[in-house]
Amino acid sequence: MQTAATKTTMPVPPRRHMKEMVAFLQASPFLLPALLLFTVFFFYPIVKVVYLSLYLTNSKGVAKHFVGMQQYVELFTSPDFIQSLRVTLEFVLLTVIPGVFIALLLALLLEKQIRGLSVFQTILFSPISMSVAAVSTIGLMAFNPSVSLLNWILSNLFGIPNINWLNGPWTALLAISIVTIWMNLGFSTIVLLGALRNVSQELYDSARVDGVNALQRLYYITLPSISPTLFFVFVVSMIGSFQTFGQVNILTQGGPAGSTNLVVYSIYRNAFFNFQYGLASAQAVVLFLIVLVLTLLQFLVVERRVHYS
Amino acid sequence: MKENRVWLVIRYILLIIASLVVCFPILYSLLISLETSEHVSTYPPQLWPHPFHFASYAEALQAAPLGRFLLNSFIMSAIIVCGQIVTSLLAAYAFVYLRFRGRGVLFLVFLATMMIPTEVTMIPNYMTIRSLGWLDSFAGLTVPFLANAFGIFLLRQYLLQLPYELFEAAKMDGAGHWRFLISVVVPLSRPILATLAVYVFLQSWNMYLWPLLTTNSTSMRTVQVGLGMLQNQDALSWNLTMAGVVIISLPTLILLFFAQKHLVKGLTAGAVKG
Numbered sequence: 001m002q003t004a005a006t007k008t009t010m011p012v013p014p015r016r017h018m019k020e021m022v023a024f025l026q027a028s029p030f031l032l033p034a035l036l037l038f039t040v041f042f043f044y045p046i047v048k049v050v051y052l053s054l055y056l057t058n059s060k061g062v063a064k065h066f067v068g069m070q071q072y073v074e075l076f077t078s079p080d081f082i083q084s085l086r087v088t089l090e091f092v093l094l095t096v097i098p099g100v101f102i103a104l105l106l107a108l109l110l111e112k113q114i115r116g117l118s119v120f121q122t123i124l125f126s127p128i129s130m131s132v133a134a135v136s137t138i139g140l141m142a143f144n145p146s147v148s149l150l151n152w153i154l155s156n157l158f159g160i161p162n163i164n165w166l167n168g169p170w171t172a173l174l175a176i177s178i179v180t181i182w183m184n185l186g187f188s189t190i191v192l193l194g195a196l197r198n199v200s201q202e203l204y205d206s207a208r209v210d211g212v213n214a215l216q217r218l219y220y221i222t223l224p225s226i227s228p229t230l231f232f233v234f235v236v237s238m239i240g241s242f243q244t245f246g247q248v249n250i251l252t253q254g255g256p257a258g259s260t261n262l263v264v265y266s267i268y269r270n271a272f273f274n275f276q277y278g279l280a281s282a283q284a285v286v287l288f289l290i291v292l293v294l295t296l297l298q299f300l301v302v303e304r305r306v307h308y309s
Numbered sequence: 310m311k312e313n314r315v316w317l318v319i320r321y322i323l324l325i326i327a328s329l330v331v332c333f334p335i336l337y338s339l340l341i342s343l344e345t346s347e348h349v350s351t352y353p354p355q356l357w358p359h360p361f362h363f364a365s366y367a368e369a370l371q372a373a374p375l376g377r378f379l380l381n382s383f384i385m386s387a388i389i390v391c392g393q394i395v396t397s398l399l400a401a402y403a404f405v406y407l408r409f410r411g412r413g414v415l416f417l418v419f420l421a422t423m424m425i426p427t428e429v430t431m432i433p434n435y436m437t438i439r440s441l442g443w444l445d446s447f448a449g450l451t452v453p454f455l456a457n458a459f460g461i462f463l464l465r466q467y468l469l470q471l472p473y474e475l476f477e478a479a480k481m482d483g484a485g486h487w488r489f490l491i492s493v494v495v496p497l498s499r500p501i502l503a504t505l506a507v508y509v510f511l512q513s514w515n516m517y518l519w520p521l522l523t524t525n526s527t528s529m530r531t532v533q534v535g536l537g538m539l540q541n542q543d544a545l546s547w548n549l550t551m552a553g554v555v556i557i558s559l560p561t562l563i564l565l566f567f568a569q570k571h572l573v574k575g576l577t578a579g580a581v582k583g
Contacts, residue, residue: 023409026486030403034396034419037456042422045433052432061436106331109324114317122569123328126335128576129561131515133533134554138334140540141341141547149337149354182334190573214316243428246517250537264428264518271432272522281432288429295424 046288052281061277071282081283083258084266087173091262092241094177095184100233102181103188108218110189111196128186132246139179139251166252169259176247176260183247184240188233195229196222228301235298239291263287335558342366342551349547362548369539369552374527378535379556385520385531386513388451393509394502397460402490404461405468406476416465422458427519435522449523450531454513460505463578467501468494507568508575511561532557 053071055063075081106124110117127135142150143165154160165175203221212220223230245264248254254261254269261269263283271280341349342365343358370376403409404416427434434453443449471494479489495502520531527535539553564572 020410023407027403027407027409027412030399030407030486031415034400034456034461035415037396037452038419038422038458040437041434041453042425042430045430045437046425048433048436049429061432106327109320109327112320114320120324120328122565123332125569125573126332126562126565128572129511129565130335130558131533131561132517133515133536134338134558135334137536137540137550137554138338141550142334142337147350147354147547149356152354182331185331187576191577194577239426243426245428249517249521267428267432268518272435277432284429284432288426291426291429292424 049281049284049288052278053285055278057275057277059275061271061275063278067278071279072286074279075282075286080258080261081266084261084263087259087261088242088263091173091177091180091244091260092238094173095180095241096234096237099181099184099237100188100230103185103192103233104230106185106189107192107196108222110193124189125186127183128190130183132183133250135179135183136247136250139175139247143175143251167256169256172252172256172260176244176251179247179251180241180244184237188237191233191236192226192229195226199225231301232298235294239294242287242290242294335562338551338554338558341547342555344548346546346548365548365552366556368546369549369556372546372549373535373538373553375532375535375553375556377528378530378532381529382514382532382557383560384447385450386510388447389454389513390506390509392451392455393457393460394505396456397464397505398490398495398498398502400456400461401464401468402486402494404465406486406489419458419461423462431518431522438523443523445524445526445529447529450520450529453519457509459578460509463505463575464498464501467498471497503568504571504574504578507564507571511564511572511575514561 052061052063054066054068056065056067056071058064110121110124142148145151145162145164148162148165151160151162155162163171165171199222203225204217207217207221243264244262245268248260248262248265249268252260254265264287267280267283267287270276270283337356340356340358343361343363344355344365345362348355348358348362400419404412438444438449438453441448443452475493475497476489479493484492515533516531517533521534524530524534536550536553536557539550
């Protein structure tokens with residue numbers, strides 16, 4: 001990103017200090033608003049959350065007693081937290097793999113410029129505009145056995161007896177996963193479609209000359225070409241799934257018996273209902289590390305791609 | 310050629326099926342919202358309202374102060390959109406047109422905030438807002454979101470593409486940075502500012518966890534949190550609940566229809582869904 005703006009010429013040494021001061025003063029009104037907000041609401045809290053995780057706090061959240069790593073030890077030996085982590089991992093698998101797969105199919109359907117495409121596109125993108133509260137509330141009705149159209153369809157088409165979705169441990173997690181997959185479909189489809197439309201036409205042309213069939217084309221040209229984006233969508237979906245909260249709060253409140261107690265919901269309960277701010281902060285630090293590793297992974301892979309292309 | 314026709318028909322059929330399945334939840338909530346409460350609670354479920362019962366909307370607006378919630382959400386989203394546009398534009402301007410020591414490092418520091426999820430910082434941020442006395446206020450709802458690295462990044466990318474000669478010409482005319490920013494950069498950046506505004510509006514309008522944490526009173530609740538009041542009213546009036554769902558989704562659905570280009574651009578560049 002070399003532009004004229006980045007080519008700095010060094011001023012003459014004696015006046016350098018003055019010039020730097022002037023440049024700094026000139027830049028500060030532009031940068032201070034954002035810098036101040038970032039400091040107060042991003043950097044300070046990330047330090048504070050680590051600090052709180054090392055202390056026992058009172059019910060107001062004031063650090064009272066230094067306990068070092070004890071709360072982390074407590075977390076990783078607590079069956080509740082282990083269950084919460086396990087359930088979160090299951091949820092991530094349940095949402096990300098089918099979610100990206102379905103989005104890829106939708107993007108492939110939308111790839112070709114055909115008549116009426118914009119109508120289909122708007123409809124298939126529509127989940128992006130829906131909020132977690134709206135979607136979860138629809139889910140509340142869809143999974144309620146006394147009014148569930150879903151159950152009616154399942155029992156009439158497939159002979160599956162009426163399921164009490166939100167009261168069974170597995171089905172509750174499945175219900176939350178279905179809601180989440182639907183919610184994220186729009187985003188993943190948009191991003192994958194963007195990548196599909198960028199695949200080099202020359203590759204497709206030469207494939208046609210070689211008489212390659214549709215499946216071979218998909219496997220040997222399309223998928224390798226969009227693999228960086230596919231990876232990106234996977235990672236972003238994973239991060240999103242780790243951050244899930246609204247679906248749980250509206251549909252199951254973590255239950256039954258902790259079977260949908262995803263990490264963020266667990267942090268919320270521990271901090272704002274049990275007033276264990278220190279313990280909740282330790283959980284938040286664990287969540288931060290998970291998201292950080294995923295983000296860095298994505299960053300490294302994208303960097304490598306940039307170097308090769 | 311004949312084979313191509315067959316594939317095209319298959320593609321259309323699949324697109325129609327996919328569209329029906331994907332938009333079904335939205336359609337379903339719309340249909341239920343137009344039924345009467347007796348009709349809704351019958352089993353097997355009946356899909357088509359008979360007759361159309363628009364009164365659910367009036368009833369929903371009475372059952373919970375949805376009007377107030379809508380107003381709160383609009384005010385909150387408007388403040389966040391305006392705030393982010395101002396802070397992002399200023400910072401992006403500095404990163405493109407100003408030369409100062411540590412510019413590169415500072416940009417990386419700003420970008421680093423993108424790696425910090427709000428769920429991780431919510432405990433200290435809640436405490437900060439509480440100690441400032443900002444619980445249950447628009448300040449508490451909006452101030453933590455007035456600056457975002459994504460906006461800065463998006464605008465910086467855009468400004469870098471503008472011809473640098475514009476700046477030199479303005480300088481020759483004796484225009485300072487502020488005048489150049491307001492009379493040249495802002496008008497030229499309108500499309501990208503619209504993208505940012507649409508994207509940020511969607512994010513703020515749909516925000517759930519933070520308003521849930523920091524607001525208590527009915528007069529400060531946003532529409533996303535307030536929707537819950539319609540569920541607790543009466544377990545059987547699904548038509549009211551779904552009317553609520555339609556009402557709170559309408560503004561963002563309108564964005565989808567009329568500003569899809571901006572929404573898509575923002576989302577693909579943003580890659581973070583809150």
